[in-house]
Structures are given as structure tokens and as C-alpha cells.
Amino acid sequence: xxxxxxxxxxxxxxxxxxxxxxxxxxxxxxxxxxxxxxxxxxxxxxxxxxxxxxxxxxxxxxxxxxxxxxxxxxxxxxxxxxxxxxxxxxxxxxxxxxxxxxxxxxxxxxxxxxxxxxxxxxxxxxxxxxxxxxxxxxxxxxxxxxxxxxxxxxxxxxxxxxxxxxxxxxxxxxxxxxxxxxxxxxxxxxxxxxxxxxxxxxxxxxxxxxxxxxxxxxxxxxxxxxxxxxxxxxxxxxxxxxxxxxxxxx
Amino acid sequence: xxxxxxxxxxxxxxxxxxxxxxxxxxxxxxxxxxxxxxxxxxxxxxxxxxxxxxxxxxxxxxxxxxxxxxxxxxxxxxxxxxxxxxxxxxxxxxxxxxxxxxxxxxxxxxxxxxxxxxxxxxxxxxxxxxxxxxxxxxxxxxxxxxxxxxxxxxxxxxxxxxxxxxxxxxxxxxxxxxxxxxxxxxxxxxxxxxxxxxxxxxxxxxxxxxxx
Amino acid sequence: xxxxxxxxxxxxxxxxxxxxxxxxxxxxxxxxxxxxxxxxxxxxxxxxxxxxxxxxxxxxxxxxxxxxxxxxxxxxxxxxxxxxxxxxxxxxxxxxxxxxxxxxxxxxxxxxxxxxxxxxxxxxxxxxxxxxxxxxxxxxxxxxxxxxxxxxxxxxxxxxxxxxxxxxxxxxxxxxxxxxxxxxxxxxxxxxxxxxxxxxxxxxxxxxxxxxxxxxxxxxxxxxxxx
Numbered sequence: 114x115x116x117x118x119x120x121x122x123x124x125x126x127x128x129x130x131x132x133x134x135x136x137x138x139x140x141x142x143x144x145x146x147x148x149x150x151x152x153x154x155x156x157x158x159x160x161x162x163x164x165x166x167x168x169x170x171x172x173x174x175x176x177x178x179x180x181x182x183x184x185x186x187x188x189x190x191x192x193x194x195x196x197x198x199x200x201x202x203x204x205x206x207x208x209x210x211x212x213x214x215x216x217x218x219x220x221x222x223x224x225x226x227x228x229x230x231x232x233x234x235x236x237x238x239x240x241x242x243x244x245x246x247x248x249x250x251x252x253x254x255x256x257x258x259x260x261x262x263x264x265x266x267x268x269x270x271x272x273x274x275x276x277x278x279x280x281x282x283x284x285x286x287x288x289x290x291x292x293x294x295x296x297x298x299x300x301x302x303x304x305x306x307x308x309x310x311x312x313x314x315x316x317x318x319x320x321x322x323x324x325x326x327x328x329x330x331x332x333x334x335x336x337x338x339x340x341x342x343x344x345x346x347x348x349x350x351x352x353x354x355x356x357x358x359x360x361x362x363x
Numbered sequence: 364x365x366x367x368x369x370x371x372x373x374x375x376x377x378x379x380x381x382x383x384x385x386x387x388x389x390x391x392x393x394x395x396x397x398x399x400x401x402x403x404x405x406x407x408x409x410x411x412x413x414x415x416x417x418x419x420x421x422x423x424x425x426x427x428x429x430x431x432x433x434x435x436x437x438x439x440x441x442x443x444x445x446x447x448x449x450x451x452x453x454x455x456x457x458x459x460x461x462x463x464x465x466x467x468x469x470x471x472x473x474x475x476x477x478x479x480x481x482x483x484x485x486x487x488x489x490x491x492x493x494x495x496x497x498x499x500x501x502x503x504x505x506x507x508x509x510x511x512x513x514x515x516x517x518x519x520x521x522x523x524x525x526x527x528x529x530x531x532x533x534x535x536x537x538x539x540x541x542x543x544x545x546x547x548x549x550x551x552x553x554x555x556x557x558x559x560x561x562x563x564x565x566x567x568x569x570x571x572x573x574x575x
Numbered sequence: 576x577x578x579x580x581x582x583x584x585x586x587x588x589x590x591x592x593x594x595x596x597x598x599x600x601x602x603x604x605x606x607x608x609x610x611x612x613x614x615x616x617x618x619x620x621x622x623x624x625x626x627x628x629x630x631x632x633x634x635x636x637x638x639x640x641x642x643x644x645x646x647x648x649x650x651x652x653x654x655x656x657x658x659x660x661x662x663x664x665x666x667x668x669x670x671x672x673x674x675x676x677x678x679x680x681x682x683x684x685x686x687x688x689x690x691x692x693x694x695x696x697x698x699x700x701x702x703x704x705x706x707x708x709x710x711x712x713x714x715x716x717x718x719x720x721x722x723x724x725x726x727x728x729x730x731x732x733x734x735x736x737x738x739x740x741x742x743x744x745x746x747x748x749x750x751x752x753x754x755x756x757x758x759x760x761x762x763x764x765x766x767x768x769x770x771x772x773x774x775x776x777x778x779x780x781x782x783x784x785x786x787x788x789x790x791x792x793x794x795x796x797x798x799x800x801x802x
Contacts, residue, residue, distance in 0.1 A: 195795065198421065198423070247749050250745070250748075250749040251749050251750075253745065254745050254746045254749065257745055257746075258732060261733070261736050261739075261742055262735075262736065267735070267799060267802055270799045271732045271733075271799050271800070274728075274792060274796050274799065275728075277792070278728055278750065278792050281788070282750050282753075285753050285781075286749070286750075289752065289756045289757065289777075290752070292756070293756045293760070296760060417666060418665075418666070419665060419798075419801055420801075421798070421802075439668050442666055442667065442668040443578065443579070443668040445666065447662070447663075449659055450659070451657070451658055451659025452658075452659050453660045453662065453663035455591065455658060455660060456658060457595045457598040457599060458591070458594060458595060458598070462591075462594065466587060466591045469583070469587045470579065470587055470667055471579075472578060472579040
């Protein structure tokens with residue numbers, strides 16, 4: 114692991130690798146997202162129960178999924194940063210956090226919009242929404258801890274430990290909330306939601322959803338890569354290689 | 364002296380603080396019977412070096428060896444043989460001099476059978492043994508911390524600015540204690556802004572530069 | 576030289592910390608008084624009807640317990656960080672995890688024990704049915720060590736910050752949500768004369784998990800904090 118990682122511990126090497134990787138995420142991401150959104154929002158058939166309002170799942174589901182996925186990614190970066198003391202992993206961790214937090218917020222926001230026609234209220238203590246809300250708090254905690262330290266390295270390490278503690282807790286929180294939810298209300302609402310995401314979902318709906326899933330991943334990964342490269346340049350601004358890049362504009 | 368006789372060795376230690384390199388590839392061998400004084404301007408990394416040797420701070424690279432073995436592999440033996448007194452002296456302000464001392468002695472593996480009044484007398488703390496440390500002067504608190512030097516059986520002492528807020532008599536007392544420790548085959552690493560008034564030939568000076 | 580055993584060191588640490596805490600009595604009693612005051616606020620806010628109070632009692636007791644724990648947590652490492660005792664602790668010739676466990680035990684003795692003692696009073700104030708009182712005590716017995724152990728992670732992360740108070744709650748409360756869910760579920764079951772065994776078993780699992788894993792996280796966090 115260490116041998117494989119070591120070359121990329123150098124900020125310059127990471128920067129150059131990122132530059133190469135960026136187009137492979139950015140362009141497919143943008144194209145897939147555009148295709149998926151138009152397909153899902155315009156061409157996919159309307160749901161026989163919910164009509165057109167179900168279409169928000171084409172944004173809601175990918176953002177909710179990657180919100181969770183990016184948290185795990187953040188924890189992996191944290192593990193690398195804490196165990197192998199690699200600076201670029203610390204920066205990666207902090208590059209991921211805001212993107213994941215925004216994804217979580219999007220999933221909450223779209224969930225509320227979806228809930229309004231379905232349940233007649235903007236917010237309902239549905240297990241999914243509650244669990245996403247707690248995930249948002251976890252992201253906010255990591256970011257708040259990071260900015261609380263004057264020394265950014267210490268901040269990143271502390272935030273990394275918190276992210277790792279959080280990732281162990283996520284499944285526990287998730288299942289606790291589901292259990293709590295079934296305890297306190299009949300699960301009809303949840304069933305109505307899951308029906309759309311179950312494998313019984315018609316293919317005309319499933320395909321645009323899958324396309325959007327990868328579109329979201331591509332675009333968000335590209336955002337993370339760009340954030341990471343900005344951070345690398347910012348930290349290394351006095352080093353010759355960074356000066357050359359900034360002057361050369363490449 | 365033979366290489367293998369070193370009590371402690373620092374090998375190619377590099378330390379970075381923030382984005383600044385404090386020192387690079389630093390080597391240091393600590394032999395029994397010697398006192399090592401680390402000198403240098405503020406911010407040169409004196410305290411960092413002491414903390415790295417003690418294991419409170421992780422160096423960017425490099426190894427610390429205790430009796431020829433990696434420190435992290437013999438952590439317990441190393442810590443049992445180490446006495447570290449940092450800037451913050453670990454004296455509990457709520458506890459009296461006596462209680463602080465008894466705790467230190469017990470954690471050092473030398474529990475006091477009876478209250479160490481003789482030691483308190485030597486340190487000029489008699490009559491104050493029942494006063495919470497918070498009510499004592501800075502110099503007196505420092506003396507409580509340094510009392511650990513008398514109750515410890517550790518061979519390696521790491522002292523960060525031990526002379527701070529001590530009076531002339533206190534400094535002389537400390538010098539005598541250092542001498543006895545070195546005679547007994549111990550080693551001392553310390554930082555000090557004051558030039559050390561040390562006639563013995565066992566003094567080794569290590570100069571750290573302020574570097575960018 | 577004499578070799579100090581792990582248990583002897585643990586004993587010494589616990590004894591010293593208890594002694595220090597008892598010298599500044601107000602500090603560890605304040606959170607429990609805060610808890611009592613908060614509990615008093617609820618009947619005043621929602622009305623003194625016994626039915627309403629009994630219905631919200633499990634939630635009120637546990638939310639108040641969580642909030643008051645946040646107040647008392649800081650002192651677990653804060654003073655030690657300031658006077659250097661934390662560094663001394665990290666350099667003791669015993670596993671750091673063990674010393675951390677000692678800290679958690681002291682914190683539990685100082686905060687949870689008073690809470691357990693006044694728990695019948697809390698049940699009385701909130702008209703909790705009598706048959707639920709044993710379950711309340713069991714949830715507190717199982718849950719408060721989790722609070723201390725998980726709390727230690729948060730304190731260890733924020734100890735080097737000057738103003739860690741609100742941040743500490745932001746970090747810790749989301750992590751403690753499962754505890755809240757199962758503790759209140761157990762209590763609720765008990766008030767309706769149902770079996771509380773399921774939620775209590777979950778809490779016991781949390782206890783094992785927290786005591787097993789949190790010393791590792793606390794150790795890592797302290798090593799970052801003393802930097």
C-alpha cells in the first residue's frame with residue numbers, strides 16, 4: 114500500500130495525475146448528467162400513481178447515494194492521511210467534505226420538494242430523510258472541526274479521525290433510524306417510496322436513473338479533483354513547480 | 364565510545380512544523396554519563412526535538428532507537444527509563460506539593476513508604492506541603508515538578524527549560540542533582556536559553572539553526 | 576528499577592483524578608443541577624398533566640441527560656491539557672488506551688453516579704410509571720458509559736481549541752442518536768408494560784463497541800492534540 118501510494122504523496126505528482134484524470138471524469142459526467150436529466154425529466158413515462166412529481170427521484174436518488182458514498186471516500190482519505198501521514202490525503206479529505214455536504218443538502222432539499230405533493234407537507238420524519246439529515250450533521254461536524262484549528266494540518270488530522278469515527282457510526286445510525294421509524298409509524302409511506310427504487314421499477318425509469326447516477330459521480334468527482342488541485346497549488350505556491358504552472362497557465 | 368553503548372539514538376530525523384522544515388536528517392547519539400544541551404533561537408525546534416525523542420511528536424521521517432532497538436518496539440521499557448518534564452510541568456494546581464509528589468513517585472515505580480519530607484526540605488517546600496500548588500509561586504511550582512528528578516529511577520532525562528523561574532539556590536541544587544545523575548551513569552538532554560555553567564567535560568552542545 | 580504494573584498505574588490515575596475533582600466540587604455538580612432545572616422546565620412548558628408528562632418523560636429525561644453530559648465532558652482532558660498532565664499521561668509506561676479508560680471511568684463516576692442517584696426523583700417529577708423506574712436505571716447504567724466513552728473522543732479532538740463548547744456538541748450529538756433512540760424506546764416499552772429486552776440488548780452492544788473502540792480513537796485524537 115505504502116509503496117504504491119508513496120509517489121502520489123508528493124503534491125506535484127498528485128497534481129499532474131489529477132490533471133490527467135480530470136477530463137475522464139468531467140466530460141463523461143457532464144454528458145451523462147445532461148442525457149440522464151433530459152431523459153428522466155422529459156421522456157421517461159409518468160408514474161401511474163404519482164404522475165410527474167416522481168421525476169425528482171432522478172436528482173434525489175443519485176445525490177442521496179453519493180452523499181453516503183462520498184462520506185466513505187472521505188473516511189478512506191482520512192485513513193490514508195492519519196496512518197501514513199500523507200499531506201495530499203489530508204487535502205483530499207477536505208476537498209471531498211463540502212462536495213459531500215452539498216450532495217446531502219440536495220438530497221434533503223429534493224426530498225422535501227418531493228414530499229410536498231405526496232404527503233402534503235414539506236418535512237416528514239421519514240427514515241431516509243432523517244438519516245440524511247444526520248449525515249448532513251456529520252459532514253458539518255467534520256468541516257467545523259477542520260476550520261476550528263488555526264494550524265490546517267492539525268485541523269485536517271482531527272477532522273480525519275472524526276470522519277473515521279463517523280463512518281463506523283453511519284450504519285449504526287442508519288439502522289437505528291429505520292428501526293425507530295417502523296416503531297413510531299406505519300411504514301406505508303416508506304413502502305411507497307421504496308417501490309420506485311425497487312428492482313420492479315420499469316426499465317424506462319431505471320435506465321435514466323442509472324445514467325444519472327454515473328453522471329452525478331463524474332461531475333462530483335471532477336469537482337473534488339478540481340478542489341484538490343486548487344488546494345495543492347495554494348499550499349505549494351512558493352515552490353518552483355507551482356510557480357512554473359501558475360505563470361505558464363497550463 | 365562504542366556506537367552500541369548509546370542509550371538513545373536519533374537517526375536522520377526530519378521535522379516539519381506547518382509548512383516549514385525545522386531540521387532535516389538530524390543525527391544524535393546519547394551516551395550514559397553525558398549531558399546534552401540543545402541550543403538555538405526561538406522557533407528553531409528545540410522543544411520539538413525533545414518531544415520527538417520522547418515520542419509526543421511524530422517526526423516526518425527518521426527513527427529513534429532506545430538501546431539499539433526502535434523506540435516504538437520497546438515502548439514500555441523506554442518509557443520506564445524516561446523522565447520528561449516539558450514546558451507544562453504536569454503539576455496539578457488543585458493538589459498539594461505532597462500529593463503531587465506522591466503521584467509522581469508512584470507512577471515512576473517508587474511509591475513513597477512515608478511522606479518524603481526530607482526531599483521537600485531540600486527543595487525548600489517545607490511548611491507548604493499542605494497548600495494546593497495553585498497558591499504557590501511559579502518558582503515553587505517549578506520545584507515541585509523538578510522534585511521528580513529525586514524520586515525517579517529513570518536513566519534518561521529530557522528537560523525542557525528546567526531552569527525557568529528558579530532562583531540561584533534552585534539552579535545550584537539542580538546542578539548538583541545533574542552531577543549525581545551523570546555520575547550514576549544517567550544521561551540528560553535539556554534545552555536552555557541561559558549558557559549552562561558546567562565545567563565538566565561531559566557536556567555536549569547541539570546547535571539548532573533557525574531555518575526556512 | 577521497579578516495574579509498575581498496569582493496574583497500579585490505572586489505580587493511581589483514577590485516585591488522583593478523583594481527588595482533583597473533589598477539590599473543585601462545583602464543577603462536577605453543576606451539570607447535574609442543570610439537568611434538574613431543565614427537567615423542571617418541561618412541566619412548566621407543556622402543562623402539569625400526568626398523562627402528557629408520562630408520555631414525554633423518556634425523551635425528556637434522555638435528551639436532558641445528553642445535554643447535561645455535554646456540559647461536563649470538557650473537563651475530562653481540558654485541565655490536563657493546560658497543566659501538562661496530559662503529556663505525562665501519554666508518557667506513562669502503560670498503554671495509552673488504558674489511561675484513557677481510566678479517564679472514562681473517572682468521568683463516569685463523577686457524572687453518571689449522581690445521575691443514577693437522582694433518577695428516582697426525575698421519574699417522580701415527570702410522572703413516569705413506577706414499573707418503568709428499573710428500566711430507567713438500566714438504560715442509564717448501559718447508556719452513560721457510552722456517553723463518557725464516545726464523549727472522550729470529542730473532547731480529545733477539541734481539547735487544544737480555546738472555545739470548544741458548542742463545537743463539541745455538534746460533533747458528538749449526531750453520534751449519540753442511536754443511543755437516544757434505543758434508550759427512549761426501552762423506556763417507552765416499559766411504560767406500556769411491554770418487554771424492553773430488545774432495545775436494552777442493543778444498548779449493551781453499543782456499550783461493548785464504545786468501550787472497545789473509543790480508546791483507540793481517543794489515543795489518536797490526543798496524539799494530534801498535543802502536537
